[in-house]
Amino acid sequence: MEQIQTVTTTTGESVVPGDEGKDKFKKCDQIAFYRRQKQLAGSVRYHALLDTLEVSETHAELQLQHTHTEARLLLQVCGIKGGAVRVKINELQPIRARYEVPDVLIGEPVTQRLRAEPGGGGAVTLSAEEGGFQVRIRGHPFLLEVESEGEVLVSVNAQGRLHFETLQTPPTQGVSSVDSDKVVLHTVDPSHDAVEHLSSKRLQGLIKGSYSICSQACVFQIRNICMETNSDFILLFQGEDSQGLWKEEFKTFLDVKANGPSSVGLDFSLHGFEHVYGIPEHADTLRLKNTRAGEPYRLYNLDVFAYEIHSRLGLYGSVPLLLGHRLGRTVGIFWLNVSETLLDIGNETETESSLQGPPQKKRREVPCTELHWMSESGVIDAFVLLGPSPLDVFRQFAALTGSQALPPLFSLGYHQSRWNYEDEADVLAVDAGFDQRDIPFDVIWLDIEHTDGKRYFTWDSKRFPDPARLQRHLQRRSRRLVVISDPHIKVDPDYPLYRDASEQGCFVRDRAGRVFEGSCWPGPCSYLDFTSPHVRDWYSSQFALNKYKGSTDALFVWNDMNEPSVFDGPEQTMPKDAVHCGGWEHRELHNLYGFYQHWATMEGLIRRSNGTERPFVLTRSFFAGSQRFGAVWTGDNVASWDYLKISIPMLLTLSITGISFCGADVGGFFQDPEPELLVRWYQAGALQPFFRGHSAMQTKRREPWLFGDENTRAIRDAIRERYRLLPYWYSLFHRAHCHAEPPIRPLWVEFPGEIQSFEMEDKYMIGNALLACPVTDAGVTEVNVLFLGSGEVSLPVCLQFWYDIRTFRRFEGGTNTSVPVTLDSVPLFQRGGTIVPRKTKAGRSTACLSSIPFDLTVALDSEGCAEGELYVDDGHSFNYRTKQEFTLRRFTFRNKTLSCSCADEKGQFQCVCSVERVVFLGLEAKPSAVIVQQGSGVREKKKPFRFEEETSMLTVENLKLKTVHSWELKIK
Template sequence: MITNTEIAKIGNQYPNHIVDFKHENDKIFFTTQNGVILEITILRDSAIRLRYATEHVFEPDFSYAISDDVSLGYNSLTVKEEIPEYVITTSKIKVYVNKSNLKIQIEDMDDVILSEDELGFHWEENYDYGGNIVKMSKVCHSGESYYGMGDKASHTNLKGKRVNNWVTDSYAYGKDQEPLYKAIPFYIGLKENIAYGVFFDNSFSTYFDFANEKRNVTSFWADGGEMNYYFFYGPEMKQVVEAYTDLTGVPELPPLWALGFHQSKWSYYPEKRVKEIAATFRKLQIPCDAIYLDIDYMEGFRCFTWNNRHFPNPKKMIAELEEDGFKTVTMIDPGIKIDREYWVYQQAMDNGFFCRRADGPHFKGKVWPGECKFPDFTNPEVREWWGGLYKEMISDMGVKGVWNDMNEPAVMEVPTKTANLDVRHDYDGHPCSHRKAHNIYGMQMVRATYDGVKKYMFPLRPFVLTRAAYSGTQRYCATWTGDNVATWEHLWIANVQMQRMCMSGYSFVGSDIGGFAEQPNGELFARWMQLAIFHPFCRVHSSGDHGDQEPWSFGEEITDIVKSYIELRYQLLPYIYTLFYKYIKNGMPMIQSLVFYDQEDTQTHFRTDEFLFGEHFLVCPVQEPNAQGRRMYFPKGKWYNFWNDEVTEGGFEKWVPAELDRIPLFVKEGAMVPKYPVQQYVGEKEIEELQIDVYYKEGIENSSVYEDQQDGYDYKKGRYSLRKFRLRGKENELIIQQFKDGNFITPYEKIRMTFHGLPFKIGTIELDNEIVDFKEIKLNGDNTVEVSKDFTELHIIGK
């Protein structure tokens, strides 16, 4: 046992022996002789929460991260006192609580250790600020790997890394730089092919050491607050991510146009320039759904104002853009210029809505408008007021989306790049300093924005975008990875960040295509676009101080390549929309790292480049200049080359040709991929038929396509169409069954199926158990058939 002298030396304090035990429904409490209380809450058979208090007192139980819709309930729970420990057992896991030191060990029902405290919970008094620095250390076993943690610019496998969660304006950040724009303190552990997850729900600055300092120890700690973490048992990574996503929530379905291509720059102005950009998209027939207005549309960078010299009639301009299929998205920052003639500033002053320093004066900081004050978005009254400020922009002007930037909050000309730590916040009735509120400040700003935009967009769905985020922010908005750089390294970083964010419960994510800072050449821009059309949020954005970065900015060859990939994005919109539906329905990440797809294959544990887009596309970007191809790893299964239908067996690494107009792209055998015709913008054409590419498989594969009115809330009343397909291939036949759900009537009557890889010539076709004439289904060779959208079974028999 550690002595008091040793404790004094290292500054850490530890729980000692348990003196009291209590079990109340789903909660079990253990109290130690030196005043530590451990509260274990059983959320589900495979998910528990562990909270530690010191001095016998818990903090108020409040979190911005947790969803109101979290699923709770378990099948069985027993608690037994044995000689060395207490044993808590559910139907999935066993939790051992050591009587002498409160250390925890968690096992599955096969007695495999999933999580084992090393030093376990310990703490150190924070003499500078008061309260405790709270710490937890776990044993790291040989071969154990770690994933998740949001937008870290490092290898997908975090083994050997140390990271910090403190949302930071990290302009032109580099590989492995810490910290970045988001704080998502959630990781997935993988040990002996068994996955588990840990979510450390603490909004202070948090740190994670994944066997960096000591190769056999993984630890996490925070500068204040409670040791409060959730443990999720898989055993599959999919189950861990779904459980975490259920806990922290999912967004609503976005309008379909939000999944199209978006064009942005700092900044498009004046009005004539905006219209030129829009006209060029339509002239070149490059699909685009949204144009963004950065801070220069404002009068002196004052939020909720318009520069009347650059935009003399913004309402008319926005309406004209909409007539041509463009949605207008505007930027709003948190800093409000100090100006007594500025109505937003005066309203906030009159109502006491600005943040104050510890001794009473308002917090001030320089941002784009100059000296600014900052609303306290942790105050519900402030959030309601802020949401109301969007009425004119949305209801009167016709803006269709809002982009919250600089909301870390970013502050210029100070070393910390942000607010002073003594700034005070309401924190929804739990007053605190900026040390606790900093990581959730941007989240609460975008929450207020989302509520306001949703109110004034109704009956249509809102679209909101944020730069800063904490766990749970995905409930309100899309996000992007901040101010990246036009380099090949940043193309690699964008790829791993997307995988990591999706694995961390935040799928509606993208990067600034081509890089925000500096200037890409045409090759880099084309390669980045090839990757980014497989990201849930797809937007070009650049700093504007180095030249143009539109799809046509790099010459005819690059324009043609970029156009073809944006067109592919629009063809795949029903597939992408279906992925989003699965994400909000089941917490399924829209992008999956190879290790997520097949955790049993150790070859996948350290792969960064390849990923699954949904369940059926395997993508591997080219990430170096002058490449004519690249080596890539194929996970289990068989994969059709998207470009020529060649089939590759999984489990091997292989050289794949990829000249400048090609990205290595493969489709899983058995997949049925839904497509729409190319449109210049969502809603330009009525969909006259659903196209489905069918990739033959000997065996069974399931696919689906989700559709609704593409905007609005009728889908919540059952007005949606969910087609589930079951493909069963045999040596000389192919059977496709369709199961339908929902009462939305799709505008098309026919489904056109294009078959890939049929190993036989078509001899007979049965539709719902009746043989049909080839003319009736417009059989085109052995390639294409057209059937009624309401078919139940399509049976194709070879000659």
């Protein structure tokens, strides 16, 4: 059993990891809108008024009417080209605009006209012109069904959980109607912040004119009608607003809801699906759990120190995309809402014939997953992604929110970080230490202590007297520096950045109209309002070299604490009644705050280079669409085996919801890892998209060479293998950028027809070629591996072969095998039928790779074939996009001939590296000759080779085959 250690939190408390959230953060029964939604679920009824249906070129719309109140909503349905349906519900005539999420979608989706046809039983059917789907809307009660290929896949409001709190203006009444003798007066006068208990008589003496009172709750407001001042007042009846309609308390915090209740909720039924995934970020299993008996999944970006494992508490970011998968079909539900959101998941069974028209002779029970989405505010805006394959769903989501930005090559190398490297000499010593021990790395990081008193965009002049010189030194060695920049700005009139931001009105305000102040690392801080385009433009300008003194073009950026984290705020974040640009309350857009800082930082780095260089920005907080801006990591983890183990499903969940460039802090941020754990974490991190070692200031130093020669050697080997494999990783990121295919993916994505894969989360695929099996337990000497691809599944596939990349031993799909491991190895297998490009050696940074030749590993499938591709560009600029300076090469092996050809004729990049070596795995017999032909009309040349009978491995070296030329290698 691991020894339980305490760690010091950001607020100075000593806690056991995972315990902090038990008191600091809300449980679901402490969230007022969740209680209301659950209480009314199924008791609210809406009818669809089918006679109000109107169909335009872009959408169909009709009205929904509440059975009792007769309040009307407007339902819009769009058929989106590419295979998606948009369902949007808003008030028909709201008394003021409700918040609709901007900037997450990359543009208005391309829609197609829907053809309306009357259906039986009080229904109407909307048929898409292309895509083969229909939307059927029933009137009494309202029910919407999405059908594809004659099967109802998704039902909306089948459980009757549509609940839409419409905005209200409280009715005007006289003061004599106040039932309680006492009310509580909260003044929002900027000059003071008093709370006064008033009798009704005293209240009458203050009021001039009429006032509004809400009969639905114990709250009413008086606007600019006080005789003594012109202040706004919010008056609360003495007594409890038990439903939390107009105010809500949590611990010592009071959330005053100036606009009253505005929550929305709706249910979706996924017919035939029992496996669902997605909705990061949670430290939980890959497959989402049934929540009916416990807490729902919460999507509310929070700074959760040493987060509890297997918890449904929302962490640093939110992507409200859920994927359902079953044999033959994958679907997605994207709930576009950025206020606090909760999701209840239930697993039921239903009769299959009830979903497919006329009753069938034989009825069978099929699974059904029921989803109940609930958000505190905004509108209902949901997308049903129809697949049918997992990769189709990924593309459909990317068509809405954008694909992963193509990162600069250096950012795929190894990053060394610590809170904090002490000074310039410390950074130089660490840089030299990697070279002395022949360990590759590309980036060194500086945390908050590098600044002048935690004032961002500054430097501590004693620790870093000449930061530009330090960056130039790293740049000469083809390395970079990353520094932190948080959203909170130290309150200091002598701080130029604070002064300028104040003068330009760049800060979030509180409900009284004053600049909001909260506590974070510098002490009292104000928070930049990144929701404002003006503020984002101002912030981006701060990265200009003539403004950010001491910076160079070798400096890149890390956004932390941007949930936003407010140490003295409710749940350690910004109060929901703070006010942003346009008068929107923070509650409306909380989950979008970090997204906006990430965006502004990315734009700043692009502008710094006049639009020529790709940026690198890491963020802790994110939302759907953040993939367009850079990378994400999983936050403040802990040095334990459990956190290493949970990092894998966390990263897979991020990957399938669009956030492809993701990683977890190697070694754990808090506490000190034992050497074996550190080695295993390096081995796992080297097989994940973002690869950074990071640790807190309370931990012991953790550079890779501090744990003895054996452990140093194992870590060096893991990092070197990462660098050798970077051509494959970079090619995968090209596919993520162009085709929305995540570089790492759960096994069910590659083997959608094999039920055994549906819950596997400790092993995963890197692209379509490599099976990664990280070691996540102490003392392991063998790993049990289930090799998928037996060929005996409901979806026809050929028998798969798998090859151990170290021993070259071949395994057949459908077998379950124990594979021995040592401390310096981690099981990694190449799938038959694939070709993986590598570099012949690692170099000391990614810049060295440009002159190191390639080798190809050709792993044959059961038919003796294989294919793969290689993407190359300059690794740092946008020339691949603006000047078509890239090359995309396709490798195929058929009929005992390996060929290299151009996969995209638009590419103009002249790659200087050649293919030096080719290794074939799975040949039936030793060849008599290997012949190379470079181009038509060129004389064939015989090449020497080695063949190992035991492993059926053929190696051909000293080839010098030009990567950008067409050639063939024939095995006789």
